[in-house]
Amino acid sequence: MQEAAKTPIASPPGATAASTDSPARYRPSPLVIFSACLILVGAGGPLLLRVYFVHGGQRLWLSALLQISGWPLLLPPLCVSLFHGRRHGIANLLLPPRLVGAAAVLGGFYAVSCYVYAMGSQALPLSTSSLLLATQLAFTAVFAFLFVGLRFTPFSANAVLLLTIGPAVLRAVLGAAGTMVCLLGMAIKGDFGALRSEAASFGLGKTNYYLVLVWDAVSWQLLNLGIMGLITCASSLLAGIMIAVLLPLSQILAVMFLHEKFDGPKGIALVLSLWGFASYMYGEKVQQKKVEAQKSELLQQQVASKTEDLELAAP
Numbered sequence: 001m002q003e004a005a006k007t008p009i010a011s012p013p014g015a016t017a018a019s020t021d022s023p024a025r026y027r028p029s030p031l032v033i034f035s036a037c038l039i040l041v042g043a044g045g046p047l048l049l050r051v052y053f054v055h056g057g058q059r060l061w062l063s064a065l066l067q068i069s070g071w072p073l074l075l076p077p078l079c080v081s082l083f084h085g086r087r088h089g090i091a092n093l094l095l096p097p098r099l100v101g102a103a104a105v106l107g108g109f110y111a112v113s114c115y116v117y118a119m120g121s122q123a124l125p126l127s128t129s130s131l132l133l134a135t136q137l138a139f140t141a142v143f144a145f146l147f148v149g150l151r152f153t154p155f156s157a158n159a160v161l162l163l164t165i166g167p168a169v170l171r172a173v174l175g176a177a178g179t180m181v182c183l184l185g186m187a188i189k190g191d192f193g194a195l196r197s198e199a200a201s202f203g204l205g206k207t208n209y210y211l212v213l214v215w216d217a218v219s220w221q222l223l224n225l226g227i228m229g230l231i232t233c234a235s236s237l238l239a240g241i242m243i244a245v246l247l248p249l250s251q252i253l254a255v256m257f258l259h260e261k262f263d264g265p266k267g268i269a270l271v272l273s274l275w276g277f278a279s280y281m282y283g284e285k286v287q288q289k290k291v292e293a294q295k296s297e298l299l300q301q302q303v304a305s306k307t308e309d310l311e312l313a314a315p
């Protein structure tokens, strides 16, 4: 998308390469569409976390764990990728230990950030905590501006190829490290002992208590998988935009399932986020048209110079 437009040498793996002789049209790749859908389905993560608190849940480390612990869901597709990639040599599939170490440290910070998000979700209505989630876009935009103005070289193109497997591995490492921190926090705070009594007194019943926990963990994982997919296949900016799009969706879900009020400021936030999304899409279209126009101009110049050469060479 936007970052891809700045990288004329290689497109990100998920971008549908437009051939030079096809009409100038941008089509998001199936992977990009799939990742965007995962983010929309992942809206269930913040919703179910709020359901947990609204109906009597109180354990903060447990709710941080829910946001992280779905990472084993990545293992089956990861094993399939590794199995398919084995003919390129197992050494090529292993990530450098320093990178794995860095992901593990980040996993620790991730656990703390999930704990803080859980505090927000406990104290605030879903529509307000979603508003905070959407502010990620501002940070993403700044970091995308700082780091992603880089052009693709053969080395970074190779890195993109490696990264098609890398993010899933890194996410699993991040999740495993974060899970350890949350389990430790749960043990210290006595969450394991409190689980049974919390389930027994849960407003929606014992079975629903466990269902809420399981589906919340799954939803958060889908949300984060979608975010990672968009970052890898399109751009971090588009990922940020999609997270911001979760805002109106969360507001609608909050009104429907949690009977939250829909007041003026929330309406303004909703209009602004939809406007921002539309503006991004429009900008993408304009940018893509410019790139395609440059491409076809270049093609015409090449054809003209070839014709000239042929005319000169003719007897």
Ligand SMILES: Nc1ncnc2[nH]cnc12
Binding pocket: 067, 068, 114, 117, 133, 220, 224, 227
């Ligand atoms: N991507 C994310 N954003 C905010 N909170 C989260 N908790 C788990 N994943 C999260």
